[in-house]
Amino acid sequence: MAEPRATSRPLQWRLTAVAALVLAAILALAAVTIVLLFQRSLLATTDELSRTRALDVAAAVEGDVLSKVLVDVGDDSVGQVVGADGRVLAASANLGDAGPITDLRPEGDEPAAYDLKDVRDDDETEDYRVWAVTASGPEGAAVVYVGHSNEALVETVASLMGALALGLPLVLVLATALLWTLIGRTLRPVEEAHRRQRAFVADAAHELQSPLAAYRTAIEVGLEHPASTDWAQTARGLLADGDRMEQLVRDLLFLARQDEGPATPRLVDLDDVVLEEARRLRASARVEIDTSGVSAAPVAGSRSDLGRLVRNLLANAEQHATSRVTVSLTSDAAGARLVVADDGPGVAAEHRDRVFDRFFRGDESRAHETGSTGLGLAIVRAVAGRHGGTATLEETSPGATFVVQLPSR
Structure with missing residues (x-):
């Protein structure tokens, strides 16, 4: 800054x-x-x-x-x-x-x-x-x-x-x-727009450099040794790298759009969004997704952007949970309060101030295995801010609890 x-x-x-x-x-x-x-x-x-x-x-x-x-x-x-x-x-x-x-x-x-x-x-x-x-x-x-x-x-x-x-x-x-x-x-x-533009370009260049280099290396090795190359395996690896780059570009473009200004105010039933995203995650989740604490919470904003916020929070919690992800949603005069908690190992004290930073990964090896771009929680905070709200990490033990506060409609 x-x-x-x-x-x-x-x-x-x-x-x-x-x-x-x-x-x-x-x-x-x-x-x-x-x-x-x-x-x-x-x-x-x-x-x-x-x-x-x-x-x-x-x-x-x-x-x-x-x-x-x-x-x-x-x-x-x-x-x-x-x-x-x-x-x-x-x-x-x-x-x-x-x-x-x-x-x-x-x-x-x-x-x-x-x-x-x-x-x-x-x-x-x-x-x-x-x-x-x-x-x-x-x-x-x-x-x-x-x-x-x-x-x-x-x-x-x-x-x-x-x-x-x-x-x-x-x-x-x-x-x-x-x-x-x-x-x-x-x-x-x-200045802020210039900073964001430079950050966007720098982040994109930095994050795309590694998969592009791997992409190029795989092709060069295959061409250098065509007889001994397993082209089917090479193609699968290239597709995986391509998927990762595509996801990264989508996330970067989404974040760039979040920097444009406040979201268009439209009535959104946030409880419907949360329950829909929870149902989608349950189809492939390895842990229990508890949504019994979800109640009605109308807010003003973009349904698709809020869906992305909830999806990223649930995906992050599911990746780190041991057996259970608990979701609660309440609404009062101050606005809607969305809480997503997991029973995993939690966030190390030295990382709590950085979890919402772009491209922050607490465990690089695990992030590579899961295909994480390090932008999920950054998108959560960006969407919350664009809707006039906040996204924070509360200190709990065990596990991690993420809280999103959005103004009422």
Whole structure:
């Protein structure tokens, strides 16, 4: 399991790096868009506010309620009223006794906006964007100027940019970590499928190598010594090897199909399957097959696959039993529980964790005599897993007890 993960780690790094770069580009573009939209929105808002305040001051001029010091022009803003003769009639406190901030006057009655450089602001100078509005008061025509500081806008935008500059890298780091995890989880089924494919090819090549070699050797020996060769015996041996290879290929293909995903859920009376397979085995069994403990147990899945599971369990128990195989099947809210026990020598402690492995044979010589491929119990666990269940070996003495737990329908 570790090898596919190690070999896929560079792919995970590459995919994460590409995704992080794309995300970084998106975040950068989003940050620029946010700053530009914020800047535009802020400018529009302050423009509208300055224009409204200029109109308010103009109304005060026309209503002859103008005070010498303009206090309603807002923070980071300037305000000034200049008569037709160039005399300053009123001004905000930050302008002091300075002269007119500009000689620009709007044409007509509509307000006009001007960008002014180096306007006095207490003891300093700043750039302002001011709105000019004409008004007629008791002292004649006048122009009202109200504007906001461009530097204040720049500082506000800079604050946003600073926040984004600090926040976006953190977001990118967290997102990259999340991407790493998600990509790893996404690759995991691919890794598992690749592992299974490699295992399938390796297992098939390994297991077919010996019978194919024996097959070839028998033919070569016969051809080398045709006169002394018992061709009938050679043919029987070749047929036996062919049967073994055919069984092996069928088992491997069955296991490959089990790796494809969950079984199609159809109602199966598992008790009927168990009793049918038990009757089939009794015809050739050398020991007693006791099915008195079998009761109704409906499950959802594939009848043929579940039949293969039961057949393999019974065949394994019959091969190792001394005189008796006991089968029980019960059902409750948790699901169906199938137990197959034999009174044989049992499974050695060092082999209990491996009995469900593919091609595991506790006794190689006996496996060769019985034609076992070492895939029977692996198929049992694969079918159980494909049906959402489990297959386990319970420690009993004497004998071995295999338990298959399947979810209810």
